[in-house]
Amino acid sequence: MTRRQFAIAFIFTLVAVIITAFCFEVVTRQHGPLLPAEFATPVTKYVFGIVCVLSTLAGTFFALCMRRWNPLLRLSMLSTPALLTLFDYYLLSDGDKSILYCLALLLVAALMLFYYTVMQD
Secondary structure, three states, rough: HHHHHHHHHHHHHHHHHHHHHHHHHHHHHOOOOOOOOOOOOOOHHHHHHHHHHHHHHHHHHHHHHOOOOOOOHHHHHHHHHHHHHHHHHHOOOOHHHHHHHHHHHHHHHHHOOOOOOOOOO
């Protein structure tokens, strides 16, 4: 994989996450909550929040430490927890913005991955 191909994949991945967040925002503002109240029990919210946080930590660790792995695999390890975090925020969190800190951590890790993969020799 060339540097240019990885840069294009990186940009498309960020755009996909941004478009997903934008679509969730538009739909939830127009139609309200997307899941019925009986599905979003406290246990479900708690377990899904734990899954989001653990996948964020694991994805960040593997994306930055496993340098011999394919860069696209490492990039997907960052985009998958980002999408899980968006699902948690828009479907289960009831306005709790603390889960969005996972997105900031994933963005920093993605920028570091981009720097190490594209900018350095």
